[in-house]
Amino acid sequence: MKIIVAKTAGFCFGVKRAIDIAFQIAQEKRKDVYTLGPIIHNPQVVKKLRKKGIAPIDSIDAKKNIKALIIRTHGIPLEISQKILSESCEVIDTTCPFVKKAQYYAKLLNEEGYQVVILGEKNHPEVQSLMSYAGGDVVVVNGEMPLPKLKRKVGIVVQTTQPLESLKKVLSRTLELAKEIKVYNTICNSTALRLNETARIAGKVDVMVVVGGKNSANTTQLTRLCESLGVPTYHIETASEIRKAWIQNAKKIGITAGASTPAWIITDVEKRMRDIGG
């Protein structure tokens, strides 16, 4: 049995940066430090951080005595940033710098008179944050749905973890509706590399195992990609979920993981597979 682990599996630059900052603060053993929402979309990492004393809260009203608040990698809506600034707590911003850039472009496009179109998942916190910068005419679309009526001038920004293929589709459709289009391709490079490597591996294995939070959009996207290529695919959060039946007849197995999956979970999964597979 051969196991191929994607080189691009696991923490991207932005997630690594956020987790380093958060665990550094945890080490200082300060009291009343919280993350606003889960810092990344990986329940195991969030649990580990909670054990170190930093728990997520849903809103700043949820706790009375906040000393410091950590802003998650996905960013937060502008209104909430402003509300936090009016509080007396310290703010530690781990928003991914690439998400910050997308926020900036959404704001710029709106100021330049473009109707902003965001390619992404409407309920994802990153998109929620981008929307708050994009002005009142903002429209959120995914790569599959038809576009609504658009204005003459349309500006496009993209959730950093979307596939380029979706942007191509949306842009082609926008050309039917708008006369002037400005696109900031804010898809981050590590997303593109991870999707490409995953597709390459999925093309030559009998089974794909995708590791990462069930709530992680980019991990789910990897799963969908592998499935669309016709290879049996299993999305797991931890090694304990692996079933012998999945892999016992496989000669080659591929492992990939989302940007929010820590290396230790990926190592565990590989190890467990070798234990089961013999």
Place this chain on the structure above:
Amino acid sequence: MKIIVAKTAGFCFGVKRAIDIAFQIAQEKRKDVYTLGPIIHNPQVVKKLRKKGIAPIDSIDAKKNIKALIIRTHGIPLEISQKILSESCEVIDTTCPFVKKAQYYAKLLNEEGYQVVILGEKNHPEVQSLMSYAGGDVVVVNGEMPLPKLKRKVGIVVQTTQPLESLKKVLSRTLELAKEIKVYNTICNSTALRLNETARIAGKVDVMVVVGGKNSANTTQLTRLCESLGVPTYHIETASEIRKAWIQNAKKIGITAGASTPAWIITDVEKRMRDIGG
């Protein structure tokens, strides 16, 4: 035998405007009035205008005594505009207003720091004119060729008679290379309508006849479109070219024509077909 003539066949707004201006001047019977290059890409119209006393010249150096110079619908390069302005002759500019707009956007994109990509036919006078406004980094591409290496910021303008499908292709490819893209879709509406109607007619006839200058890019494009849809297609300039063998077994015949084809030639073609077809 049923003949369907495309409603969108023939003179577009810009060509009609230019021809009206030129023949108006011809009527004034002034001496030493010339067009710089053929005013439109239709040899029959150019011949008619020559008979009325207005002939095309290749360059302003070609004639010594120019009293007035008519600028063709396709526009001219900026350097030549400047050279003409330094001469003492009168300038009558019949550049299509939509081409003027594309020139303006090419200039604007260059000033805003974009590397300008022009979608069009490199040797076409409209594209030659656009290039002169687009700065030193300008690249000309068509819908089929791979793109060269591009800068981070790319601005796209389009020859007014290109099909939207080509713009979609070029834009998809540009997304692989540039991070910020600004597109001015300068394809004129009458081009899009003519291509759409032609495709619709070609889909339901036995033979298509495309009428217009052999040197007309948009007429040639209509021919290619019909051929690509698998219908026997003939590109002619005048009624005299029609052969009985083309249409004798046809139950339905479609006629379309480029933006530079005058109504009288289209009428002649239809009449000649009815004469032959019985």
